[in-house]
Amino acid sequence: MIRIFTVLAAAISLTACGGNPDFAxxxxxxxIHGQIGTVDRGPLNAELEPLFRAYGIEFDAACVMPFASLADMEQRTIRVAYPQGSETRSFSGPLLRDVLSIAEPQGGTLTVTALDGYQRDIPLSMVMEHDVILAIRMEGDALNIGGFGPAMIVWPRDTDEALADTDDSDWVWGVFSIEVRN
Structure with a gap:
């Protein structure tokens, strides 16, 4: 557990020292890894990528998304109360289904992992059926590590009747890994 906090503290300090709010x-x-059709990087290097190792994430190939690539995609904005019952905020980023389409998912379930170790299995069909975004900004500012960043899954529950009664369980913030599996 101490190792995980050390890795997170190092990531936060590197982000803070960079001075670049958009991670350009x-x-x-x-x-994005697992059962995907498009890859643009090789296997995990456990020695140089300790966060993946700390959470038991392994892969032989993956599709990676830099902030700039996500920012270059068509942006959608969702105004929604998050956490549930709090004030309404504006989140923006590309549709998650558009991000995933780049990786060509071959499975039916997404295992989303956050920086704090939270993992959530989300049916791919839910992402494909609803205008879910992979938010990279809140109120126009980049989602920073130490807040909800670097990315966050945001559901349009205030405008999509089918999602109106959903809780915050699938609202994964601090997203850094998405595994596609059966």
Missing amino acids: EGGDIVT
Whole structure:
């Protein structure tokens, strides 16, 4: 557990020292792996990628998404109360289904992992049926590590009647890994 907090503290300090709120020169912020058809990077290097190792994530190939690539995609904005019952905020980013389409998912379930170790299994069909976004901004500012960043799954529950009664369980913030599996 101490190792995980050390890794997170290092990531936060590197982000803070960078001074770049949009991570324009940073590395990849979300890695999509598992049963995908498009890959643009090789296997995990456990020695140089300790966060994946700390959470038991392994892969032989992946599709990576830098902030700039996500920001270049068509942006959608969702105004919604998050956490549930709090004030309404504006989140923006590409549709998650558009992000996933780049990786060509071959499975039916997404296992989304956050920086704090939270993992959530989400049916791919839910993402495909609803205008869910992979938010990279809130109120126009980049989602930073230490807040909800680097990315967050945001559901349009205030405008999509089918999602009106959903709780916050699938609202994964601090997203850095999405595994596609059966």
